[in-house]
Amino acid sequence: MSLLDMIGPVMIGPSSSHTAGACRIGQVARQLLGQTPARAEIGLHASFAKTGRGHGTHLALIAGLLGYTPDDARLPQAFDEAGAADLTYTFENVDLGDVHPNSARLRVWGNGEQVEVIASSTGGGVIDVIRVDGFKVSFSGGAFTLLTRYHDTVGVIAKVAGLLAADQVNIAALTCARNQRGGDAMLCTELDQPLGEAAHTFLRSWPEMKWVRMVRPVMDAGIQAPVLLGTTA
Amino acid sequence: MTLDDLMRAPAPASQWVLDRDCAENGLTPGMVKEAMRSRITEMRSSIERGLASSAPSITGMVGWNAKGLHDAPDVLNAPLLKRVQAYAMAVNEENARMGRIVAAPTAGSAGTIPGALLGVADHLGIPDEQLVMPMVLAAGVGKAISRQMFISGAAGGCQAEIGSSAAMAAAAVTELLGGTPRACVHAAAMALMNTIGLVCDPVGGYVEVPCVSRNAFFAVHAVSSAQLALSSLESFIPPDEVITAMAQVGRMMPLELRETAEGGLAQTPTGLAVTARMAEK
Numbered sequence: 001m002s003l004l005d006m007i008g009p010v011m012i013g014p015s016s017s018h019t020a021g022a023c024r025i026g027q028v029a030r031q032l033l034g035q036t037p038a039r040a041e042i043g044l045h046a047s048f049a050k051t052g053r054g055h056g057t058h059l060a061l062i063a064g065l066l067g068y069t070p071d072d073a074r075l076p077q078a079f080d081e082a083g084a085a086d087l088t089y090t091f092e093n094v095d096l097g098d099v100h101p102n103s104a105r106l107r108v109w110g111n112g113e114q115v116e117v118i119a120s121s122t123g124g125g126v127i128d129v130i131r132v133d134g135f136k137v138s139f140s141g142g143a144f145t146l147l148t149r150y151h152d153t154v155g156v157i158a159k160v161a162g163l164l165a166a167d168q169v170n171i172a173a174l175t176c177a178r179n180q181r182g183g184d185a186m187l188c189t190e191l192d193q194p195l196g197e198a199a200h201t202f203l204r205s206w207p208e209m210k211w212v213r214m215v216r217p218v219m220d221a222g223i224q225a226p227v228l229l230g231t232t233a
Numbered sequence: 234m235t236l237d238d239l240m241r242a243p244a245p246a247s248q249w250v251l252d253r254d255c256a257e258n259g260l261t262p263g264m265v266k267e268a269m270r271s272r273i274t275e276m277r278s279s280i281e282r283g284l285a286s287s288a289p290s291i292t293g294m295v296g297w298n299a300k301g302l303h304d305a306p307d308v309l310n311a312p313l314l315k316r317v318q319a320y321a322m323a324v325n326e327e328n329a330r331m332g333r334i335v336a337a338p339t340a341g342s343a344g345t346i347p348g349a350l351l352g353v354a355d356h357l358g359i360p361d362e363q364l365v366m367p368m369v370l371a372a373g374v375g376k377a378i379s380r381q382m383f384i385s386g387a388a389g390g391c392q393a394e395i396g397s398s399a400a401m402a403a404a405a406v407t408e409l410l411g412g413t414p415r416a417c418v419h420a421a422a423m424a425l426m427n428t429i430g431l432v433c434d435p436v437g438g439y440v441e442v443p444c445v446s447r448n449a450f451f452a453v454h455a456v457s458s459a460q461l462a463l464s465s466l467e468s469f470i471p472p473d474e475v476i477t478a479m480a481q482v483g484r485m486m487p488l489e490l491r492e493t494a495e496g497g498l499a500q501t502p503t504g505l506a507v508t509a510r511m512a513e514k
Contacts, residue, residue: 003376004260006338006375008268013334014340123383226264
């Protein structure tokens with residue numbers, strides 16, 4: 001939480017949780033896919049389902065998938081823009097269980113890639129990403145966030161942490177979850193700086209790595225923070 | 234960062250807030266001040282658009298309040314009051330018609346701070362550059378509140394949402410007019426304590442009624458708090474205890490009174506008619 005979250009975001013109305021937060025959820029899903037999706041199946045939970053239409057939640061989610069920020073003047077025309085970008089989408093009401101009433105599940109596809117994201121909009125434009133491809137995660141989009149999906153074996157977390165340390169990248173928060181012993185696991189690390197390009201490429205080349213994504217900040221303080229590559233300052 | 238810490242900080246309180254936030258988030262003071270400057274410009278622009286327009290909102294419940302007040306004669310001969318109310322409603326009506334605004338701390342409460350701070354500044358002829366640090370202080374008060382309670386109506390009722398914006402605005406106006414850190418914090422506490430219990434009951438679930446007029450009322454409320462604090466009046470209950478009380482009430486509040494449109498004004502016959510009409514759209 002920063003001062004820029006309290007006076008801000010600059011946004012298209014009418015609701016910071018239903019509009020700005022929804023847009024940021026779309027931005028995160030787009031980054032996890034690594035491209036503009038060709039198809040999106042969006043499930044809206046509780047309050048998002050109930051009052052989302054009038055609050056521009058549907059438009060804002062699509063705007064985020066197109067890479068727009070919450071202050072983008074094109075947000076109210078996001079459906080038309082999606083047509084121009086060849087993005088098709090569907091909306092349905094879903095029950096995601098015991099999660100925040102302003103939550104959504106985004107399943108997105110594009111160019112051989114697919115990802116499923118569940119995230120909540122918790123107020124004032126702040127978001128909380130809680131699941132990626134079914135794995136429990138926890139990140140807010142306030143910082144650079146590295147997500148890796150890998151084969152669950154001894155020492156992978158230590159290797160990733162070692163690579164980050166060698167690249168002078170500090171870990172602010174870390175969560176890890178797996179579907180079963182020796183199955184797939186996901187490591188989610190919030191970072192003070194992004195991983196350098198060379199280290200990122202190296203990480204992706206590891207045989208146990210199945211999927212690696214670096215999500216850039218979607219919150220204002222994170223976007224404006226200086227990127228201190230290769231320095232501990 | 235608590236209000237108690239802030240109260241004992243060296244003047245100006247905003248500098249203390251700025252230094253701490255920068256240490257926490259890795260931003261420089263220059264970056265935060267520059268962002269605040271541009272946010273003040275955005276607030277101005279939303280006020281101007283809001284005062285000039287009478288276009289209806291998404292549901293058609295609001296859209297002409299700010300312009301209507303702005304164009305009406307000043308029957309009380311109280312230009313500050315009229316200006317503060319018109320600015321606050323202008324921002325929230327822009328919000329309700331999907332215009333561009335600055336959430337402060339939320340979109341539903343976006344009019345309170347510009348209404349109070351820019352309204353007072355314009356009334357007294359104070360330039361925008363002098364609003365940057367008071368805006369930083371407002372954000373700091375919001376942070377202190379959000380440590381104990383979310384700042385959304387869904388989490389704690391409108392007391393958490395517009396109560397926070399009123400407390401933030403009260404502190405900002407107090408610093409703008411030369412108040413000590415102690416006075417700023419007490420202004421915030423007095424504004425907050427007098428919103429406790431306020432439910433979030435948006436008609437049809439939309440950020441329009443009572444939100445637009447509620448911003449006008451609580452912008453004035455914030456200016457009143459600043460006036461009391463600048464006259465050395467204080468909250469008898471210590472400021473952090475006021476936040477705790479508000480948070481406690483928020484937790485006791487049933488779901489029906491927290492932005493679900495299942496209680497209060499939203500459940501009046503007129504409110505239900507709007508809900509039904511919007512469901513058909």
